[in-house]
Amino acid sequence: MSPHPANEAQREQAVIRSGALHATGRAELQRVVDLACEAFVAPMSSVSIVFRDWQYLIATKGMKAGVYRRSTSFCGHAIMAPDTIFCVPDATRDPRFAGNPVVTEGMELRFYAGAPIIDDNGLPLGTICVIDVEPREPISPTEAHCLETLAADIMAIFHRHALVPSDEPA
Known part of the structure; x- marks a missing residue:
């Protein structure tokens, strides 16, 4: 079962304000997901937005885009610690x-x-993730930096397409 952060209501409002749920197909x-797969030599990657009881895969490589239950979501766990990379080297060995x-x-x-x-308020909207069907070693600091940079790039994409409202007057 995917946990919910204490500030879930505030985080859900941030997801709505961001317009990220409407970014499918950009x-x-x-x-970004193509680059993530290439950089990590991974068969799958996704941009996932976590909202209410659902996980929205708005961009994918190697897996089907769509809406999935948050209860089975790894990304739902990843948003619990927005200042860190969430890594599961072998899911079969993780309780x-x-x-x-x-x-x-x-x-x-x-x-x-x-x-x-x-x-911009420090609230996690979702994740950029890489996935493999084989166990791997935990990611390195360089790989962590790569994922963090891709996550920041995704937020910049949301801003650039006015998916995130600007504080600037129109």
Whole structure:
């Protein structure tokens, strides 16, 4: 079960304000997930927005975009600590995920590394993550920096397309 942060109501309002739920199909986001797969030599990557009981995969590589239950979401765990990278080297060995259907059935996810996408008020909207069906070593500081940079780039994409309201007068 994916936990909810203490400031969930405030975080949900930030997701709504950001317009991120309406960013599906943006070419810039697709380039980010493509780059993440290439940089990590990973078969899958996604930009995920966590909202209420759902996880919205708004850009993906190697997996299907769409709406999924937050209860099975690794990204729902990643937003709990917005200042860190959430890494699960082998989901079958992690008691939080060993019985998760995305680990035991279907895609049989093993490795996950995700960086929270943080708004200007420090609230996590979702993540950029890389995923593998094979276990891996924990990510390095350089790889963590790469994911954090991609997360910041995603927020910049939201701003650039006016998905995030500006404080500037019109």
